[in-house]
Amino acid sequence: MSASNYASWGRYPDSRPADVRRLAARPTALPAADTSMLAYGNGRSYGDSCLNNDGLLIDMGGLDRFIAFDAATGILECEAGVLLADILELVVPQGWFLPVTPGTQFVSVGGAIANDVHGKNHHVAGTFGRHVRSLGLLRSDGTALTCSPNDNADWFAATVGGLGLTGLVTRATIALKRIEGPYMDVDTLRFSNLDAFFDISAASDADYEYTVAWVDCTARGNKLGRGWFMRANHKPALGQQPDPRRRGGPTFPFVTPVSMINGATLRPLNTLYFHRKRKPRSRDTQHFQPYFYPLDGIRHWNRAYGPNGFLQYQCVVPHADARAAIAELLERIAAAGAGSFLSVLKVFGNVESPGLMSFPRPGVTLALDFPNRGPETFALLDRLDEVVQAAGGAVYPAKDARMSSTAFKQYFPATERFKAFVDPAFSSDFWRRVTGEDS
Amino acid sequence: MRKVLIVGATSTIAEQAARHFAAAGDALFLTGRNEERLAAITDDLQVRGAPTVAARVMDADDLSAHAAMIDAAKAALGGLDTVLVAYGTLPDQAACAADPAAAVAAWHTNAVSVIALLTDIANRFERQGSGTIAAISSVAGDRGRASNYVYGSAKAGLNAFMDGLRHRLFAAGVQVVTIRPGMVDTPMTADFDKGPLFASPEKVGADIHKAIEKGTAVCYTPGFWRLIMTIITALPRAIFHRTGL
Ligand SMILES: Cc1cc2nc3c(=O)[nH]c(=O)nc-3n(C[C@H](O)[C@H](O)[C@H](O)COP(=O)(O)OP(=O)(O)OC[C@H]3O[C@@H](n4cnc5c(N)ncnc54)[C@H](O)[C@@H]3O)c2cc1C
Ligand SMILES: NC(=O)c1ccc[n+]([C@@H]2O[C@H](COP(=O)([O-])OP(=O)(O)OC[C@H]3O[C@@H](n4cnc5c(N)ncnc54)[C@H](OP(=O)(O)O)[C@@H]3O)[C@@H](O)[C@H]2O)c1
Numbered sequence: 001m002s003a004s005n006y007a008s009w010g011r012y013p014d015s016r017p018a019d020v021r022r023l024a025a026r027p028t029a030l031p032a033a034d035t036s037m038l039a040y041g042n043g044r045s046y047g048d049s050c051l052n053n054d055g056l057l058i059d060m061g062g063l064d065r066f067i068a069f070d071a072a073t074g075i076l077e078c079e080a081g082v083l084l085a086d087i088l089e090l091v092v093p094q095g096w097f098l099p100v101t102p103g104t105q106f107v108s109v110g111g112a113i114a115n116d117v118h119g120k121n122h123h124v125a126g127t128f129g130r131h132v133r134s135l136g137l138l139r140s141d142g143t144a145l146t147c148s149p150n151d152n153a154d155w156f157a158a159t160v161g162g163l164g165l166t167g168l169v170t171r172a173t174i175a176l177k178r179i180e181g182p183y184m185d186v187d188t189l190r191f192s193n194l195d196a197f198f199d200i201s202a203a204s205d206a207d208y209e210y211t212v213a214w215v216d217c218t219a220r221g222n223k224l225g226r227g228w229f230m231r232a233n234h235k236p237a238l239g240q241q242p243d244p245r246r247r248g249g250p251t252f253p254f255v256t257p258v259s260m261i262n263g264a265t266l267r268p269l270n271t272l273y274f275h276r277k278r279k280p281r282s283r284d285t286q287h288f289q290p291y292f293y294p295l296d297g298i299r300h301w302n303r304a305y306g307p308n309g310f311l312q313y314q315c316v317v318p319h320a321d322a323r324a325a326i327a328e329l330l331e332r333i334a335a336a337g338a339g340s341f342l343s344v345l346k347v348f349g350n351v352e353s354p355g356l357m358s359f360p361r362p363g364v365t366l367a368l369d370f371p372n373r374g375p376e377t378f379a380l381l382d383r384l385d386e387v388v389q390a391a392g393g394a395v396y397p398a399k400d401a402r403m404s405s406t407a408f409k410q411y412f413p414a415t416e417r418f419k420a421f422v423d424p425a426f427s428s429d430f431w432r433r434v435t436g437e438d439s
Numbered sequence: 440m441r442k443v444l445i446v447g448a449t450s451t452i453a454e455q456a457a458r459h460f461a462a463a464g465d466a467l468f469l470t471g472r473n474e475e476r477l478a479a480i481t482d483d484l485q486v487r488g489a490p491t492v493a494a495r496v497m498d499a500d501d502l503s504a505h506a507a508m509i510d511a512a513k514a515a516l517g518g519l520d521t522v523l524v525a526y527g528t529l530p531d532q533a534a535c536a537a538d539p540a541a542a543v544a545a546w547h548t549n550a551v552s553v554i555a556l557l558t559d560i561a562n563r564f565e566r567q568g569s570g571t572i573a574a575i576s577s578v579a580g581d582r583g584r585a586s587n588y589v590y591g592s593a594k595a596g597l598n599a600f601m602d603g604l605r606h607r608l609f610a611a612g613v614q615v616v617t618i619r620p621g622m623v624d625t626p627m628t629a630d631f632d633k634g635p636l637f638a639s640p641e642k643v644g645a646d647i648h649k650a651i652e653k654g655t656a657v658c659y660t661p662g663f664w665r666l667i668m669t670i671i672t673a674l675p676r677a678i679f680h681r682t683g684l
Contacts, residue, residue, distance in 0.1 A: 025476045066486035
């Protein structure tokens with residue numbers, strides 16, 4: 001791949017590494033470089049946390065080997081470039097599942113650790129990092145550390161959620177979760193406003209392992225926050241069933257000349273989706289692939305946002321003011337006629353995140369895409385930050401390309417402590433931006 | 440269950456093909472020059488489902504090491520029915536043009552040593568009356584071109600050798616599979632600008648596995664290279680010499 005192929009998922013901002021080194025074998029030392037370096041997992045971060053303009057990117061794609069798997073205990077050890085999709089392909093037929101999965105399976109294990117990713121089961125399982133038993137960290141001073149919650153625990157806490165800045169994660173050991181089969185029992189309920197969302201969510205957490213809601217980000221007034229609530233559990237064994245393979249799905253063929261999500265399509269798409277089913281509730285059995293990864297069915301769907309790319313905004317606001325804060329955020333978005341079709345609301349649980357810089361914390365999280373319309377989009381996101389800052393919440397670095405350094409420091413109070421663990425040879429576009437350093 | 444010997448198992452393309460054998464539950468014997476990388480690949484293929492994976496360090500240029508290696512593979516797997524020869528080097532064409540020794544070294548690795556290996560294997564498979572012999576050649580062997588004719592001619596020699604071997608072993612029921620990849624994104628082509636013609640090693644590895652399963656005589660991978668090479672080999676010299684191929 002040439003340097004121009006190393007973009008983030010939002011295809012914004014433009015950034016070009018001076019050099020790319022693709023590792024083919026587990027390294028015992030970091031590559032030499034006159035510039036700063038950064039690991040590039042699979043580029044599924046939306047903003048600039050996986051980019052290193054004018055620096056070195058270490059492409060982890062070739063470090064995709066399994067090291068050991070015990071099918072009796074579900075303990076899996078692998079190189080850091082292994083994708084979650086590869087793990088699923090291996091372990092699901094053997095009755096195991098990822099303990100935590102984000103909304104795409106095309107994420108590397110190193111990337112899942114560096115952003116301490118979360119999934120629809122956050123309220124019971126916490127973040128990905130909680131299930132990491134051990135990881136190998138290579139530092140530019142030549143040290144190779146094995147880190148776990150017990151050994152080098154401070155390095156473990158800094159590296160989980162550490163935005164790739166503490167060094168290169170070479171391998172990891174993960175504790176998987178038992179399942180009886182690849183199917184899910186899914187219960188889908190329509191809700192007519194934000195209050196209804198909170199009620200359903202509170203009533204669902206105890207009985208459902210996975211909960212998440214889609215919201216209509218164009219609805220206002222007494223319909224503000226309406227949407228569909230999806231709650232699910234792994235289904236008990238069904239016997240042999242064919243596995244629909246998702247990897248061979250269609251590919252979005254090109255970057256459209258203008259965003260397909262725009263003022264003309266936004267409202268109708270959302271309204272149609274809200275009214276997609278007549279019945280306000282349905283229960284069905286779904287294969288885990290379409291349930292967990294509906295977007296993975298179309299490769300490169302990000303190209304539909306056109307040449308300027310898009311920004312994703314994901315924040316969390318603490319429980320105390322959550323209802324008011326989420327209402328205010330949705331109102332500001334709807335009033336601006338912004339947002340997109342992919343708006344997600346979820347209540348995080350109280351399971352503590354293991355990383356110093358982990359994003360998930362108790363509260364309610366809202367995530368949406370915004371086609372990049374230039375200054376008006378950035379101004380809106382700043383207005384959303386005002387709400388999040390006032391509520392004492394946080395914005396997710398994995399999805400960010402624009403938060404201010406002031407906002408960052410407020411969202412991540414451990415930043416100063418974290419700096420002691422940042423490898424002096426490592427940096428990223430994101431890090432330079434939020435710490436106000438020059439590259 | 441196949442009993443597969445892969446010579447040059449640290450090749451990126453070979454590793455992808457090996458994952459398909461592992462997932463199908465085949466037993467594997469790997470050789471390569473780098474012990475640590477062989478060990479990492481061994482672990483991976485075991486996790487992916489291969490019931491037996493054994494490995495041995497061997498430089499394929501050392502012809503005197505071949506027979507003992509094949510014996511070891513047979514012993515470790517309890518027989519042998521499939522061989523994939525995957526190693527190769529893409530020499531610097533300018534260096535090969537300037538220095539006869541460099542040209543000969545490129546031929547030694549990409550043609551001579553492969554021919555030595557395949558001769559030994561062919562005799563064994565002929566005696567046992569079964570087996571599949573596959574080797575990775577290249578589309579570069581279809582027509583000599585200024586940009587890489589030393590490499591290309593070694594692969595061309597291999598192609599003709601395998602054609603003849605296939606002819607000879609037809610009666611014995613031994614399959615001979617020549618793999619001709621186009622351009623593939625691997626360390627071998629690290630310094631190339633990757634255009635749309637470049638294929639992923641995953642795709643090529645999957646095609647190799649399929650060709651071996653089916654016993655395809657000549658497998659172009661990706662398949663569109665068959666058409667491209669038909670055109671390139673058909674170009675009249677007067678036109679061909681003006682191209683920058
Ligand atoms: C459709 C979609 C849905 C998503 N849903 C969710 C979700 O539900 N929950 C969630 O939490 N996230 C979600 N994400 C975000 C995604 O999970 C994270 O951005 C993840 O970190 C991407 O992993 P990656 O392998 O692509 O890494 P990259 O994006 O390439 O890199 C991410 C970070 O990891 C670092 N990194 C990567 N590999 C290593 C390594 N070996 N050593 C050290 N550092 C490393 C990089 O330096 C960078 O800082 C989603 C993304 C998409 C595109
Ligand atoms: N990549 C392409 O575009 C392309 C196109 C057409 C055909 N091919 C052919 O595909 C095959 C595999 O190449 P690749 O693309 O997978 O490249 P690769 O990853 O660089 O693999 C080449 C392998 O050959 C090994 N090797 C070289 N000389 C050797 C020797 N004397 N003894 C033992 N092993 C030796 C190397 O081992 P070390 O790691 O120890 O050096 C390496 O594992 C080669 O035959 C190549 O000619 C490649």
